[in-house]
Amino acid sequence: MEYQTLPDESDQVHYLIIDLKYVEEDVLITEINSTAGGQPNTTKSRKQIISEDVLLILTGPVSTVLIPSFYSLVIISVPINFCALLAFAWRIRPKKPAAIYMMNLACADLIFGILLPFKISYHFRGNDWVFGPFMCRVVTAAFYWNMYCSVLLIACISVDRLLGVVYPINSLSWRTPRNAIIACVTMWILSFAGSVPLVLSEQTYHITELNITTCYDVQAMDDLIWKYRIYFVTLCCALFFLPLLVTVVSYARVIWCLSRVPAGVPGRSRRRTRAVVMSVTVLVMFVLCFAPTNCLLLAHYLQFHEGMEDNQQQVANSSYVAYMVFLCLGSLNCLLDPLVYYFGSSQCRKQLSSFLRCEKIRASKSISHSPPDAGPAAEPDAQKAPE
Structure with a gap:
């Protein structure tokens, strides 16, 4: 035989x-x-x-209707971030470090939004990828690259704010446009390096029973246990939890420092309010957009081991469904980042205020130059009294 x-x-x-x-x-x-x-x-x-649970995941309404519909709403971030990028690039002079960080943040969000339609089409087609293996790798890597690039840039903004508020004089030699550009280039390199393994590894698998080609959602078990498990645990710890710690400590220090400013100092209340709003916005972004995704990703990959029982794999499947939903929510950072632009950059606030004032002036001029409504004929001048 x-x-x-x-x-x-x-x-x-x-x-x-x-x-x-x-x-x-x-x-x-x-x-x-x-x-x-x-x-x-x-x-x-x-x-x-x-198995039945896999069939439900790949053909169910969560992955084929809910997730792509939510991604479709995030598309509105493309024109918002495009306008923000233009404003930071050409309208804001001179370039302060905070503006440089935010310009890079807008650029990262814009690239992510441009690639998002591929993901939307994939889910609406019943998790069937038709754009080729290379684009699957690029789009998959773009999701993680955008998330970690945003986390790193927000951490840079928080450190810049810490230096500017707590050490305003001593940090002048550090808070320069040149150093801000170097920091941004470093963050881009780190986030790109973190997503390179996803570009180099196979991400598409054809499922004959459903006649679909999945993108990233199906992987070899050996890869999950030995390759992706180590990779994602390292990625989450280095590019999320460490920047999260830096961001939380920085904003806590900023708020504490501003709370100690004497009450008679001009602008004390305004600066503290702006710092609190900025801190709350960033923490909401971390809690809503980044923390659930990374915590579930970490827990999901730690479940895999050799000789898994059926019930253990079902638990892993359920955690992945939750992870897909939270990854979808993570794309909200593209819509929340403009709040960071406004509260984190005085130049951005001035540009927006100037733009709104110009619009008000144009509106008032158009009203003043408009012809008056036609009314009754004017009364003739009073006749002279008879002599």
Whole structure:
């Protein structure tokens, strides 16, 4: 009896999976080989059997309707961040460090928004990727790259605010446009380096039973245990939890410092209010957009180990569904970042105030130059009294 593996890729098993579960089944196919004197030729193949929970995830309304609909709303961030990028690039002079950080933040959000339609199409098509393996890698990496680039840039903004408020004189030599540009380039390199493994590894898998090609949602079990587990745990700790600690400590120090300013100092209340609003906005972004995604991602990959039972894989599947939803919510940072622009940059506030004043002046001029409504004929001048 001779065993051979079928070369057809559709018959080969891809173990599961980031979260979804495949069952491996050996199928013995016996054929009579007439050229070998009627000797039986048995071929060993592997068949994909998809479980019910996986079928529900890939075809259910959460991944095919809810998630892409929410992403479609986030598309409105594209014109907002495009206008913000133009304002930071050409309207704001001179470039202060805070404006440089925010210009890079707007650029990152804009690139993410431009790539978002690929993800929307993928989910609306029933989790079927039709744009090729390379674009799947790029879009997958872009999600993580945008998230960690935003986290790192917000951490830079918080440190810049800390230096400007707590050490206003001693930090003058550090808070320069040149150093801000160096910091931004470093953050881009770190976030790109963190997403490189996703670009280099295979992200698309064809599921024969559903006749779809998934993007990132299905992975080989060996990759999950040995490669992605180490990769994502390191990524979350280095590019999320550490910047989160820096951001929280920086804004807590800023608020504490402003609270100690004597009450008679001009602008004390305004500066403290702005710092509190900025801190709350950033913390809401971390809690709503970044923290659930990274905590679930960390917990999800820590569940994988060799010899997982069926109930353990079902728990992992459920955690991945929650992760997909929170990853979707994480895209809200593209809409919340303009609040960071406004409260974090005095130049941005001045430009917006100037723009609104110009609009008011134009509106008042258009009203003053408009012809008066036609009314009754004017009364003639009073007749002179008779002499």
